[in-house]
Amino acid sequence: MKYNPPEIRTVEVTRYVTPLREGGSLPAIVEADDDFLYVLKFRGAGQGVKVLISELIVGEIARALGFQIPEIVFATLDEAFGRTEPDEEIQDLLRASEGLNLALHYLSGAITFDPVVTTLDATLASQIVWMDCLVTNVDRTARNTNMLMWKKELWLIDHGAALYFHHAWSNYEEQAKKPFAQIKDHVLLPQASELDAVDKASRAILTPERIQAILAAIPDAWLTGVESPFETAEEHRQAYATFLETRLSHSEIFVKGAQHARKALI
Structure with missing residues (x-):
């Protein structure tokens, strides 16, 4: 498609x-x-x-x-x-x-998600944990959940700290195959008991075609210049595609890593 x-x-x-x-x-x-x-x-x-x-x-x-x-x-x-x-x-x-x-x-009037006040069901918690493993998001901890409650719904915010491999671009294809060690600090990990089921469903959504479509939205001007280690915007864009598609095809690695981290907590 x-x-x-x-x-x-x-x-x-x-x-x-x-x-x-x-x-x-x-x-x-x-x-x-x-x-x-x-x-x-x-x-x-x-x-x-x-x-x-x-x-x-x-x-x-x-x-x-x-x-x-x-x-x-x-x-x-x-x-x-x-x-x-x-x-x-x-x-x-x-x-x-x-x-x-x-x-x-700007979600005016939104309040910070508090895991003590609001308990998410296992499937939703697993979906968020799975995504944060995929994109290596280090910023969803009890100290700073980066989730809001707005109009009685949960909203995810602040993903600038994710994809941290792109600050160096060293061995990014190998990094894509590694577990996400920082998942042990994820605020929702204790509730994330449905990772295997979520893994299958989420990978079916994030096809290579869908990943490519998302990456196509990045302005070329952000992918060129002194900060870019690549010669062209398209080469830079395809490096992101390689990382994400490789990580998706080896998702069992970060899923097992998250499951092991969860067992150590509960």
Whole structure:
């Protein structure tokens, strides 16, 4: 089956509302020309466009798997923003982020998921654990769940720390075949008793064609330049495809790793 790339809108940032200082990359709440609020991830932050690429790839993988994800948009930042901001640190960040950035719809009134207050069923917990193993997401712990409850539904957010292999690109094909050791700290691992069933169902959804369609949505400009270890955007894009498709075809490795980590907990 042929899949088309996700339809991702482009908005223009019209107002910088407030910084979100929970993370080192200083994301911010902004308003765009469609009058909606977004959480903006800056290309000029410490880890550059790699965080934006992770947000886009993993967010759309999560959406394909049926999870609730805030709408992802491309957000254009005009050079004028850097001139009026009084905070020098934020001013530098704005200037370094002129052009195309990534933003996610701001879920106003959402509350942080608390595993003590809300218990997820085994299948949903297993689905989230499985996906985080696939994309090597280190950021779904009890300390920082990166899940929200909004309108009585669970939403997954903040996937910039996933796909951490792309910060070096060393032996990435071999890394794709390894278990995910950090899964031992996953906030939902104790409830994830259905990993075998979830593995089969999830792999059926994430076909090579669907992976390729998701990767096609990455702007070429984010895949070229000084940060890219590859000569062309397409070569860079296909390296992500190789990692994900290899990891999917060897999913029994990270599934068994997660199951062993779970046995050590319960």
